[in-house]
Each structure stands twice: as structure tokens, then as C-alpha cells.
Amino acid sequence: MNLLESMAIDAAKNLAPVLAQGAALHPVRATRTCGEVLVTLLENYGVDLVFGIPGVHTVELYRGLARSTLRHISPRHEQGAGFMADGYARVTGKPGVCLIITGPGMTNIATAMAQAYADSIPMLVISSVNARRQLGSGNGNLHELSSQRNIFSGITAFSHTLMCVEDLPMVLARAFAVFDSARPRPVHIEIPLDIIVAPADHLSTRISARSSKPCAAGDRIADIAQLLAGAKRPLILAGGGAVSAGRELQQLAEYLQAPTALTINAKGLLPARHPLLLGSTQSSEATRALVCEADVVLAIGTELSETDYDTVFDGGFRIPGQLIRIDIEAAQLARNYPAAKALMSDAKDALLKLMQKFSDTPAPVGGEANWGSARVASLRKELSAGLDDQARMHHRVLELIRDTLPESVFVGDSTQVVYTGNLTFDALAPRTWFNSSTGFGTLGYALPAAIGAKLGREGLPVVCLIGDGGMQFTLPELASAVEAHVPVIVLLWNNLGYGEIKKYMENRDITPIGVDIYTPDFIAIAQGFGCRAHHVSGQKELVAALRAATQVNVPTVIEISEAEWVEQDN
CATH class of the missing domain: 3.40.50.970 (Thiamin diphosphate (ThDP)-binding fold, Pyr/PP domains)
Incomplete structure (x- = not known):
């Protein structure tokens, strides 16, 4: 022994x-x-x-x-x-x-x-x-x-x-x-x-009656409907709390002709390319200016918090117009921004009842002619023109993945390609774009979260978007996915370190320390875990790797070196 x-x-x-x-x-x-x-x-x-x-x-x-x-x-x-x-x-x-x-x-x-x-x-x-x-x-x-x-x-x-x-x-x-x-x-x-280990045979295993979400009070709905109907420049801010109310939110936005901004966890509540969709651009100067022009703002299922409305951390997001807040948590109605009208309710129930109020009423005609879809189109054109080359590259990669695997669920980490996607990418459906860059903002989230997402939606492709730094936080979970036969697709964006933090330090005249980290051979490691693994440098290779990944029952790691990526294949 x-x-x-x-x-x-x-x-x-x-x-x-x-x-x-x-x-x-x-x-x-x-x-x-x-x-x-x-x-x-x-x-x-x-x-x-x-x-x-x-x-x-x-x-x-x-x-x-x-x-x-x-x-x-x-x-x-x-x-x-x-x-x-x-x-x-x-x-x-x-x-x-x-x-x-x-x-x-x-x-x-x-x-x-x-x-x-x-x-x-x-x-x-x-x-x-x-x-x-x-x-x-x-x-x-x-x-x-x-x-x-x-x-x-x-x-x-x-x-x-x-x-x-x-x-x-x-x-x-x-x-x-x-x-x-x-x-x-x-x-x-x-x-x-x-x-x-205590005896428990005497316990009943029948479950108690299930609870239901709080419903909107009729008199409050009437007040809110009246305020919205009289708005000349209505605008909607929707958050993850409305994730189950996409159809109802779209109906209200179209009825009011209200530009609609979505938080990261609300992406997909309005279809991609919807003419009223502002995307998740609340931290941009153009969208902030639009919010300031709105005379009535409906915020539903959103904290109105820093990680969705002030990612530049300058305190510049303001709501001068009359604010209506609808949230499932009473305390949230009083946080961050004071409301002219507040309603504690499930988002879906409140939106249903608002549309019932409007069902026999013609759509408002008092809105300004250059508001609604016309204003959104102008703003989105302005935002697109302001993207730098790196952001355009990230966005084209994301669109290529979506075009190749249209039903994909994107699970992201705190990494550059995700930050770009939060700003530019429009999800095709709710619950198909989420990441850890909001809220607590942890690293290493994407790989295990993508495994969980694939287990929950086995019939859909699930794409993990992660950087080389974040990947090293939870890399061993590749073994969990191999063991459980979870064919998640890992898109590893490799910029040889903590690129976003390095840029942040340089922008503040801080000598970068601790950000140029050692980068291992991810392809060899992934193959050692039993995964399929590819290094791709162009669009054709990426498309081929994505399609091949849907044909196996183990994870596929697709590594893209930012420095080697070629926008157009020869």
C-alpha cells in the first residue's frame, strides 16, 4: 500500500x-x-x-x-x-x-x-x-x-x-x-x-398549487393607456422581464409607432430588421438623443441599469419625458429613474390589457410625422456609419454564423466580439442571445452556459462566443460536454490576451500589465478532451466548420485568430 x-x-x-x-x-x-x-x-x-x-x-x-x-x-x-x-x-x-x-x-x-x-x-x-x-x-x-x-x-x-x-x-x-x-x-x-438521511416516508410528495404572476390593475392600465395614446413621440424600453411577451410588445410598438430599444437579455422581442427596432444601442449618443426627444417613455421589465444603458460609464443616459414603468418587482419601480406612472405587473399581462384598451380605438394620429420608423431608420444608418473596422469585422462574423445556422442560440462571454454583438446584432427570436457582460459581468461563463443551453434546446445549434482569456477560466468543461454528448459549437476568438482590458488601459495612459497572457494550443487541448477542433482564417473555412459541427455529437471548437482573419476568401 x-x-x-x-x-x-x-x-x-x-x-x-x-x-x-x-x-x-x-x-x-x-x-x-x-x-x-x-x-x-x-x-x-x-x-x-x-x-x-x-x-x-x-x-x-x-x-x-x-x-x-x-x-x-x-x-x-x-x-x-x-x-x-x-x-x-x-x-x-x-x-x-x-x-x-x-x-x-x-x-x-x-x-x-x-x-x-x-x-x-x-x-x-x-x-x-x-x-x-x-x-x-x-x-x-x-x-x-x-x-x-x-x-x-x-x-x-x-x-x-x-x-x-x-x-x-x-x-x-x-x-x-x-x-x-x-x-x-x-x-x-x-x-x-x-x-x-432522516425518515421521510410520511411526507406527501404532491406539490402545492402553483402560483401565478401578478396581474395589472384595471384602473392603472386605463391611466397608462391614456398617457400613451396622447403621446406625440412615444418610445419603448424593454428588458429581460418581458422576454415571454414578444408578440404583445410588437403589437403595442406598432400600434403606437414607438421606436423600441431592447436590453441584451431582451434581444429578439422584436424581429431583426423590424422598422421600429433600435436594437440594444442605449449607450450610444444617437439613441440617447432620441430618448431625450421622447415625450412619453414606457419602460417594461427593465432595471434601467448601468450595464444596459450606460456601458460607457459616463452617466449620460437621461429620460426627460414622462416615464411609465411596469415591472414584476415593486421595489424596482422606484430604482434608478423616477416614474410618472408605475405598475407592478407581469409584462405579458400588462401588455395584453393595454392592447385590449386600444382594441376598439384607432391608432393615435397625434404622433409626429418624422417619428417612428422614419426616425429609427435614420438613427440606425447613423449608428452603422460610426462603427470602426474591428466592430464591422466582428459583426460580419456574427451575421455569417446566423446566416449559416439561422436558428442558433448565441451564448456569450465577456469578450470583444460579444461587446460588438450587444451593440449591433439583432437576434431572430427571444432567448437566443445572452451573455455575461451584463449584470455581474463574469468571465468563463459562456462555455458551461452554452452546454446548459444545448441541454435545454437540443434541437437547435448553440454557439458559445468566448475569448482566449475567458476560455481558460472554464476550459475543463469541454470534458463535461464530451461525456454528456452535448455538441455545442465553441467559437473561440483569440486575440492573445485580455484585449478589451488592454485597450481600456491604453486609452487611460496606463502601461498595460497582466493582459498579454500566455496562450496555449487550444486545438491540441480540445482534441485531447475528445472534441473536434479547427483553426479557421476565412469565411469559407468558418462556414464549412459550422456545418460540420452540426453533424457530430461532441463539441466542436472553432478558433479564429483575430490577427489572421481574412474578411474575404480568395
Whole structure:
């Protein structure tokens, strides 16, 4: 026996008493445990996937998985589990579910939870925690935190410690009430080790009645409709909170002839090339000037926050006109910009009721003749003319991907090609363009999130847009995708370092340090993981690689070196 084997046996012996704390009191196999009933409840709530890495503190949560309908995906890092759950939730609208170990597993997933919290993404994180008698003891037990729940309370809708097995159905019902009827954000439920193995046969696995989203009050709708109908220069700002109301938003925009700007998470709510679509250009001088000209602005399902309206960080976005705000969260109605009229409501319900108010009324005729589509066309022409050569190159690559694979879902990282796409690219449908450059703004998001998105929408091509710097954050998740047969397409934009940060430093006369990082051989690494991998330098090669990627059941990494890219093939 070698030293490592001896140490492993000693570690297992030391852990055995910890895992046996509850089992000694509750013979695990005599009845269904709390962990097993949890799996059944998740099935009954319609969960079909869970993401997680088994550990000694979560194995009892896994006891019922093999007999269930749930598919388990094993990432290579808990942060990857969280990003996968995020990507799955964004394309399906259903919560992504993670099973995470105590302590380091939870601190590893924290960044993913924070990104989901910032972007209002439903995520259910179920973790273990030390046995009840050990909570807050400070005795140095395995994976112990002074208060795991308190650490995560700031990046969740709520974080709850299950102190008795009988509370399990109620806490899950509370979590799904958040997902169904409130601003969707992560929920964390931690289960002590002795509770996980507690007998739970007496628990009902019937789910509680599902909640519904808040509906718009009739009198408020009438007031808002009156203000909109009288506007000469109406304008709409729509956010991710309206992602399920694309048809209704388009109907209202066309009725009012209102130019409409979409946040990054709202891309696709108006069809690409729609004559009223301003795109996601709220930080540009031209669009800001247009917003200032509007006499009535309807902001629906949007925070009106910096990462969508002030990406140049100069504080220059203003709304001088009368602002109407519609949001599912009451507190959001009072943040960032004061409203003349505010309504707490689900976006789809509010838009439906507004159109019902207008259904018997002719479209407003008081609007200015050069407003609406005429003003949008002029603005978009101005924006296009102002793009630099690099942005034009990025945009043409994105359009080439969309033209080659028209139904693609684009999942982006914080990288230059994504920043350009946020400004210039118009998605063909909702839930097909999202990235981590908004909200929390993390690196490494795109690869695992794209894996989750592909699992949620298996019939569609999913394209991960990531830079060489961000790729090195979560590169091992390629192995997860190979293992799970997830043929995600990874477009790796290689500019040999943190290019955007380097440019940011140079623009401020700061000598660039720490941005020209070592770049590995991504093609060799990807092939070593079992992926298909290609380096392409022109449009024909890219099209061929994209088409080939749709014919295999493993990931395909397509590397583009920015310095070598040729706009037109010979």
C-alpha cells in the first residue's frame, strides 16, 4: 500500500462518523429518506435535469437519482454547474437545478449564483450543510462555514436551512413560488447531514398549487393607456422581464409607432430588421438623443441599469419625458429613474390589457410625422456609419454564423466580439442571445452556459462566443460536454490576451500589465478532451466548420485568430 492509498483510507475512516450521525438514529434503508423524497418532489415539479458533483456530504441526496427520471450532468467545477443551470434556465424559462456540497462546493458556485441574481435567472441550488448540532460551532468540521446560509443570502431570493424534515415540501413550494410569480432569482436550500438521511416516508410528495404572476390593475392600465395614446413621440424600453411577451410588445410598438430599444437579455422581442427596432444601442449618443426627444417613455421589465444603458460609464443616459414603468418587482419601480406612472405587473399581462384598451380605438394620429420608423431608420444608418473596422469585422462574423445556422442560440462571454454583438446584432427570436457582460459581468461563463443551453434546446445549434482569456477560466468543461454528448459549437476568438482590458488601459495612459497572457494550443487541448477542433482564417473555412459541427455529437471548437482573419476568401 502506498502513502496516497493509506491517506485515502484514513480520510474515509475520519469521514465515516460524520456521515453516520443521522444514519445511526435513522436506519437509511428502513424507509425513504429526506434525500430520496426530495428527488421525487423535484420530479413532480417538472425538473428533468440536475447539475452537480457528488461529494461525501451529498451522496445521500443522490440515493434516489438512479431510480428517477432526472438526468444528472457532472461538470468539472461547481461554478460550471451554476453556469450550466443558468444557460438551461435562460433558453427554457424553467429553473436550473444544482446539487452542491457544503463549504467549497458552495463558495465555488457563488459567482454563477451572483450572475444569475444580477440577470434575474431562476436557479435552485440545493446543498448539504453540517449536521444541526455542528452548525456555527467553529470546531473545524469538514467543509464548515460559520454560516453558509448567511453568506448566500445576499445573492439569492432567499437562503433557507431545513431544520426539520417536515418542512421540505413547504420550502420547495416557496422556492417555486418565487420562480412562478416573483422576480426570478436563485434560491438556496441547505439540508443538514442528519436531516438528509432522516425518515421521510410520511411526507406527501404532491406539490402545492402553483402560483401565478401578478396581474395589472384595471384602473392603472386605463391611466397608462391614456398617457400613451396622447403621446406625440412615444418610445419603448424593454428588458429581460418581458422576454415571454414578444408578440404583445410588437403589437403595442406598432400600434403606437414607438421606436423600441431592447436590453441584451431582451434581444429578439422584436424581429431583426423590424422598422421600429433600435436594437440594444442605449449607450450610444444617437439613441440617447432620441430618448431625450421622447415625450412619453414606457419602460417594461427593465432595471434601467448601468450595464444596459450606460456601458460607457459616463452617466449620460437621461429620460426627460414622462416615464411609465411596469415591472414584476415593486421595489424596482422606484430604482434608478423616477416614474410618472408605475405598475407592478407581469409584462405579458400588462401588455395584453393595454392592447385590449386600444382594441376598439384607432391608432393615435397625434404622433409626429418624422417619428417612428422614419426616425429609427435614420438613427440606425447613423449608428452603422460610426462603427470602426474591428466592430464591422466582428459583426460580419456574427451575421455569417446566423446566416449559416439561422436558428442558433448565441451564448456569450465577456469578450470583444460579444461587446460588438450587444451593440449591433439583432437576434431572430427571444432567448437566443445572452451573455455575461451584463449584470455581474463574469468571465468563463459562456462555455458551461452554452452546454446548459444545448441541454435545454437540443434541437437547435448553440454557439458559445468566448475569448482566449475567458476560455481558460472554464476550459475543463469541454470534458463535461464530451461525456454528456452535448455538441455545442465553441467559437473561440483569440486575440492573445485580455484585449478589451488592454485597450481600456491604453486609452487611460496606463502601461498595460497582466493582459498579454500566455496562450496555449487550444486545438491540441480540445482534441485531447475528445472534441473536434479547427483553426479557421476565412469565411469559407468558418462556414464549412459550422456545418460540420452540426453533424457530430461532441463539441466542436472553432478558433479564429483575430490577427489572421481574412474578411474575404480568395
